[in-house]
């Protein structure tokens with residue numbers, strides 16, 4: 565496999581019949597020449613072209629033969645800061661979004677009682 569490094573942005577536009585590439589497990593595959601040969605059809609590859617096909621690829625439960633075949637189409641790797649685990653959540657991206665989700669759920673839990681308490685305090689100050 566070549567040691568070329570790609571950003572996910574560089575793969576994004578490569579979703580056409582004339583130039584199709586996607587990422588599986590942080591490896592970049594140029595499947596332009598494979599489209600017509602894929603036993604699962606060209607369309608499903610094009611659906612994932614330009615993005616991360618890891619989940620789709622693994623969900624299908626490809627055979628060992630398919631895994632060997634795919635090595636022929638590997639053209640490089642995803643740059644370090646764009647790498648993902650399991651093709652879904654990246655280490656960096658995941659921790660960022662985890663944090664966002666945590667903040668949001670904290671706000672959702674604490675928001676209503678805090679708002680009620682604030683209203684109660686205001687009423688107390690103004691009315692009593």
Ligand code: HEM
Pocket residue numbers: 593595602603604605608609612617619620621624625626627628629630631633634637
């Ligand atoms: C370079 C990447 C890929 C290679 C080399 C490859 C190869 C193959 C091969 C050899 C088969 C025949 C069944 C088997 O041996 O497992 C197959 C079937 C299939 N592939 Fe892929 N595939 C690739 C990527 C993908 C991706 C990204 C998807 C979808 C997300 C996909 C979806 C399917 C489907 C739906 C089938 C048909 C399964 C069936 O009929 O039971 N493939 N592929």
